[in-house]
Amino acid sequence: MYYRMKTTFANGLGAFKSSIRSSNGINLVYENEKVRIEFLKEDLFRIKISQAGKFDENPSCSVIKIPSQKVSLKIKQDGKQIALISRELKLVINKNPFNIRAVRSDGTVVIEGFDWKKLKDDAYLSMNSGWLLRLKRNPDDMFLGLGEKTGGLDKSGRKYQMWNTDILSPESGSDVMPEVKQGDPGRDPSSQSFDPYYMSIPFYYKVSRKDKFAAAGFFFDNPSRGYFDLDGKDDYTVEFNAGQLTLYVFSGPSMKSILEDYSGITGRMELPPIWALGHHQCRWKVYTEKDVRELANNYRKLGIPCDTLWLDIDYMDGYRVFTWNRERFPDMKKLSDEMFAKGFRMITIVDPGVKYDPSYSACREGIKGDHFCRSANGSLFMGRVWPGQTVFPDFTQGKTREWWGRLNGEHAKKNGLAAIWNDMNEPATKDSDIADMRFDFSGENHPHERFHNEYATLMAMATKQGLEKAFPGKRTFILSRAGAPGIQRYAANWLGDNFSRWEHLWQSIPMSNGLSISGQPFVGSDIGGFAQACNPELLARWIMYAVLTPFCRNHNADKQGQEPWEMGDKVTDVYRKAVKLRYKLLPYIYTAFAESSRNGTPVMAPLSYYFQSDGKAYETDDQYMFGPDLLVAPVYKKGLKSRKVYLPEGGWYDFWTGKLINGGKTINVKAPLDIIPLFVRSGAVIPMLAEEIDSTVGLRPEEIELHVFAPSESGAFKSCLMEDDGETTDYRKGKYFETEFVLTRNGGGLSISAKTSGKGFSSFRRKRFNIALHDSGQELEFKDVIQLG
Numbered sequence: 001m002y003y004r005m006k007t008t009f010a011n012g013l014g015a016f017k018s019s020i021r022s023s024n025g026i027n028l029v030y031e032n033e034k035v036r037i038e039f040l041k042e043d044l045f046r047i048k049i050s051q052a053g054k055f056d057e058n059p060s061c062s063v064i065k066i067p068s069q070k071v072s073l074k075i076k077q078d079g080k081q082i083a084l085i086s087r088e089l090k091l092v093i094n095k096n097p098f099n100i101r102a103v104r105s106d107g108t109v110v111i112e113g114f115d116w117k118k119l120k121d122d123a124y125l126s127m128n129s130g131w132l133l134r135l136k137r138n139p140d141d142m143f144l145g146l147g148e149k150t151g152g153l154d155k156s157g158r159k160y161q162m163w164n165t166d167i168l169s170p171e172s173g174s175d176v177m178p179e180v181k182q183g184d185p186g187r188d189p190s191s192q193s194f195d196p197y198y199m200s201i202p203f204y205y206k207v208s209r210k211d212k213f214a215a216a217g218f219f220f221d222n223p224s225r226g227y228f229d230l231d232g233k234d235d236y237t238v239e240f241n242a243g244q245l246t247l248y249v250f251s252g253p254s255m256k257s258i259l260e261d262y263s264g265i266t267g268r269m270e271l272p273p274i275w276a277l278g279h280h281q282c283r284w285k286v287y288t289e290k291d292v293r294e295l296a297n298n299y300r301k302l303g304i305p306c307d308t309l310w311l312d313i314d315y316m317d318g319y320r321v322f323t324w325n326r327e328r329f330p331d332m333k334k335l336s337d338e339m340f341a342k343g344f345r346m347i348t349i350v351d352p353g354v355k356y357d358p359s360y361s362a363c364r365e366g367i368k369g370d371h372f373c374r375s376a377n378g379s380l381f382m383g384r385v386w387p388g389q390t391v392f393p394d395f396t397q398g399k400t401r402e403w404w405g406r407l408n409g410e411h412a413k414k415n416g417l418a419a420i421w422n423d424m425n426e427p428a429t430k431d432s433d434i435a436d437m438r439f440d441f442s443g444e445n446h447p448h449e450r451f452h453n454e455y456a457t458l459m460a461m462a463t464k465q466g467l468e469k470a471f472p473g474k475r476t477f478i479l480s481r482a483g484a485p486g487i488q489r490y491a492a493n494w495l496g497d498n499f500s501r502w503e504h505l506w507q508s509i510p511m512s513n514g515l516s517i518s519g520q521p522f523v524g525s526d527i528g529g530f531a532q533a534c535n536p537e538l539l540a541r542w543i544m545y546a547v548l549t550p551f552c553r554n555h556n557a558d559k560q561g562q563e564p565w566e567m568g569d570k571v572t573d574v575y576r577k578a579v580k581l582r583y584k585l586l587p588y589i590y591t592a593f594a595e596s597s598r599n600g601t602p603v604m605a606p607l608s609y610y611f612q613s614d615g616k617a618y619e620t621d622d623q624y625m626f627g628p629d630l631l632v633a634p635v636y637k638k639g640l641k642s643r644k645v646y647l648p649e650g651g652w653y654d655f656w657t658g659k660l661i662n663g664g665k666t667i668n669v670k671a672p673l674d675i676i677p678l679f680v681r682s683g684a685v686i687p688m689l690a691e692e693i694d695s696t697v698g699l700r701p702e703e704i705e706l707h708v709f710a711p712s713e714s715g716a717f718k719s720c721l722m723e724d725d726g727e728t729t730d731y732r733k734g735k736y737f738e739t740e741f742v743l744t745r746n747g748g749g750l751s752i753s754a755k756t757s758g759k760g761f762s763s764f765r766r767k768r769f770n771i772a773l774h775d776s777g778q779e780l781e782f783k784d785v786i787q788l789g
Helices: 170-175 255-266 289-302 332-341 361-368 398-415 448-470 502-516 536-546 569-584 586-599
Strands: 016-021 025-030 034-041 044-049 074-077 081-085 089-094 099-104 109-112 124-127 130-136 142-145 159-162 203-208 214-220 226-229 235-240 245-250 279-281 308-311 345-350 383-385 388-391 417-422 478-480 492-494 552-554 624-626 630-632 642-647 651-654 660-662 665-670 678-681 685-689 703-709 715-723 737-746 749-757 768-774 781-784
Touching: 025 081, 034 089, 109 130, 109 214, 130 245, 203 255, 214 255, 245 255, 279 569, 289 308, 289 332, 308 417, 332 345, 332 398, 345 398, 361 388, 361 398, 398 417, 398 448, 417 448, 448 478, 502 536, 502 624, 536 569, 569 586, 569 685, 586 685, 586 715, 678 703, 685 715
Parallel strands: 279 308, 279 552, 308 345, 345 417, 417 478, 478 492, 703 768, 749 781
Antiparallel strands: 016 025, 025 034, 034 044, 044 245, 074 081, 081 089, 089 099, 099 109, 124 130, 130 235, 142 203, 159 226, 203 214, 214 245, 226 235, 383 388, 624 630, 630 678, 642 665, 651 660, 651 678, 685 703, 715 737, 737 749
């Protein structure tokens, strides 16, 4: 239920009573609550404020690893304040009233409670189970992150809510903030200002213009309904309806270090199977076995690479999960094997809603095992989704996750499926009050709000466990619509049900970037739009963009087909060219994913992530970096034949023409229908496949092309290539080859060297690197010295 605190009647912490030092911080006792402050690293600390005098040591499933670095910490205090001083930070706590202020060693501010100068009001207020934190900001501070949110990259000037929402459900309007009046675009789920959305990630960056774009990061480890009011000029507030305040403060000042620490705490994406990086085909349609064969044959006949075919809800018997309509699919395993022989893997949707029908095995097992959520009165909670009257698994219970995982594993293995697609997992339901759905976590009856935002993450956790048991030693792939911090450990996310509109193509750029810098690197939008009818130009522009995003899936629900051949020969040619480009770039893309799995680096990132001190980068939310070296500028307006592109400082090669351009300026770039403005950072070595393929099935390249983009100035430039079997978890045992390339320019001389690490793997077939030099006529003397060892 939407509720905002009336601060007039709220309470602060009350009078300061006492303090006692801990091994890595300090514990404070106030009249109304307790405060625990812990330094986890020299530049990272955590604040907890109790509720009713008790701390929740595990407030969510988001955190899996707490840094345990030994901190050199000094504590000083007098009658008014307490100072905690590490090598990197000075955190000052005002005793009465409670307030905080932290600065870096250079004096720049990391966090400051509102009213720090006057110190008359508490920074923290609470009422019943809810609380509110008031913080200081400068008028030109920028806010980035917050996961999946509409609008541009900078989230300043708006209010946001954390509550996973099925935005196209008729009930979604009840979750919109009351301040958004009827008729306002913010109440239209197809608008660029609708909020909340499918995912809730209470993590953000505050970037200070006045401090040379220094960034600080803030993660509120709280899965309850929350609100971020970022529309104030001098202050902003964070409010949650329940759950204690648990705040991680990352001092930065680089966004890269913040994301590395945040992803270390909440977990990182595991390296996915390489086929998951290919091109995916999906459609909400009543398919038959014959339709699937025709779909596969069309892709192969037209020479458009594709790795997977997806089945939406109509493959089931009466929308009962884990069942099949045998008239449409008499032998799914046989069909899956047939498709695999043609280079396709099969994937099906699995929703959490289980049809309430005691004669149906999943329902019967769930009731017998007490696996379903209950209402406040103890009866089974009933909702209504596709199969009609529906019950929902209680994923907070370990036994339920094990049961659900087993069902998924059996479903996949028996039917030859490669992956599972989780939808409707906000959770979404109709004709019932979702607030009455309860959770039996640890044998206690928890209110719905406690686990609503984590429901999808816990479902993905169960699904992953089941697939790992069914296919030991194999990597899993799960796609989820909803999620919370930590979802990246189990699943990729797509942006949900978008529309076939130009503004939705644009919206997917900052939305994907926002998710990427919020810890979820495996993201993408439905190519061409899910709802409404697409048109040829829109599909052509969307596919040229989508092949340069982490997740690349064509999906729609309209009666008009959105497959490329449905849009005519011209668009089919554009589509083919785009997808072939993605497959050509697979070694580069796979390497970017490998890097992300190690340190949290986003595969797709806003320019400001790589060019943090460039003010223009923050104003550019219609471009992004794909991997460390490709700059992408999609065309997202109807009828355009060119667009303006901002190039940050440094040298940039036009990918299509090879022309070298000096950055630090905005240029106009021609963009006919089959061209997306794409630039390569000078000094990069881009590994590409030498052969053309239509699927990753059986991919064992004997040659890798190294496209060397000569530096525009002297220096040494590093690039990488990750190679492994692309399917198993053997890479965890060191069974891979990772090659680091060093491209060195010294005046007019250019050389490349390489060093390889790793134990190798049995399916390795590469025999050679083929080097292609791009120097835009610089007439450099080039020496290729490849030293593997």
